[in-house]
Amino acid sequence: MAKAFAYTTSGLTLLAKFVREVFPLVDQELSVWQRFATNHGVRELADQALASINTKKFHCQGGSVYSLYKGVPTRDFVRLVVALQTISDYLDNLCDRAGIADEAAFRQLHLAMTDALDPDKPLNDYYAAYPFQDDGGYLSRLVTTCRQEIAKLPAYHLVKAAALGQATLYSELQTYKHLAPSVREEKMLTWINRHLPDYPGIMPWEFAAATGSTLGMFMLCAAAYNPTLTAREADTIASAYFPWINGLHILLDYFIDEAEDRLTGDLNFVSYYEGSQDTLTRLSYFVQQARIQANTLPESDFALTVIDGLLAMYLSDPKTDPPAERAIRDSLLRTAGLYPRFMYGLCRLLRKKNIL
Incomplete structure (x- = not known):
């Protein structure tokens, strides 16, 4: 307690x-x-x-x-x-x-x-x-x-390879995902399938989602301010963020945009799930894995707060108010715990005041 x-x-x-x-x-x-x-x-x-x-x-x-x-x-x-x-x-x-x-x-x-x-x-x-x-x-x-x-950054040499690796994957995603709809899915799957064997437990479009986040790059750079950072700590941070915390970030982003993207024809990774129950199951899984990984990190409370903040920020978006999205939102919040629900309420307030 x-x-x-x-x-x-x-x-x-x-x-x-x-x-x-x-x-x-x-x-x-x-x-x-x-x-x-x-x-x-x-x-x-x-x-x-x-x-x-x-x-x-x-x-x-x-x-x-x-x-x-x-x-x-x-x-x-x-x-x-x-x-x-x-x-x-x-x-x-x-x-x-x-x-x-x-x-x-x-x-x-x-x-x-x-x-x-x-x-x-x-x-x-x-x-x-x-x-x-x-x-x-x-x-x-x-x-x-x-x-x-x-x-x-005094310890940037320890995180540089991982930060560049994530930036490279991010750049590859952006190169393929903006191509014409007639070719982008095939191009993306060819690219994803080259990397997927290294990440058991996730689906192809979940890997793509993880590559779309900049959070891992920011965390690695923040950690590099510590002159006593070790190579092992840098590796632990990199593997916690990619694919789990990064993936949670972008899956939440695509979750709130799914209905809008369906109308505009924009690519949406959450749309590849087989209905609302599958979406809830996989989002819940990423929340669980992100929390597990956060507990392995230096300053684990900070990492857990970031995860709670992601849930609060995205789930407080008015795009989650329609019935189908609300059911998933409410289920995620019920299992998240009291503190994330409090942060969610605070984010709703900040949105009303146009601070968020």
Whole structure:
């Protein structure tokens, strides 16, 4: 009971600091990139940059929880999270919202993700295969900002391979998932099946979901602030996040978007489940596995709070209010425990106040 109380208390303290201190820092960082995009580059690229900031701010807010990890300088880490997540969101818009479906162009664009995490490499020409190319230096500056913050991490050499590995998988996912519907599923399954034997216990589209999260990259970078981090700890973090915590993150994201994606024809990994009961079973399984993995990590209370936060943030979205989604939401919350249900209620309140 004492352990549970300490975990709950630390989680509430973290949540209060997150909203009071971190959210304003995220706003400050995003305003820098918003001004830059407004004043630089051709209109087509500037419009997509601004749209990604305006509609996907919550991605930066969520990822910035890692700025509260033990030993991490909050302001510096928010800068890293916002820059890396803004790369991700901007490239997603370029691949998904600009009427382009070119595999070579998508692959070249996403070199920015791996370049951002690999300060030893020269920068690439990210727009070499893309129809619009003059962004006024926006994407390169985002990459360089990430590198500047990564240079401050004393143990980055221990997490670099895992962070780059996750960034590479993320980039491969984005390259394939935005292709024309007539070819994307076959291309994705060919790619997934090359990796799936290494991850027993998960389904093909669950693997794809796990590759779509940036949380593992953020956690590895946060851990690298610890100068006494060991290689074993770095490996434990990497395997906890991929596929389990990463997978839970993106499966929840796709769960709340499933009805919307069905109407628009967008690819949705949760749609591959065989009905509501299968969806509930697999989401519950990922929650369970994520919690098991969290308990193996340094600062396990922090990891458990992140998992509870994912449940609260996604399940509090109004998209879970229709009857079918509500039944799954309520079942997940019933089994999650008292504290996640409290966080869920708080997130509903923050949404009403337009803070989330």
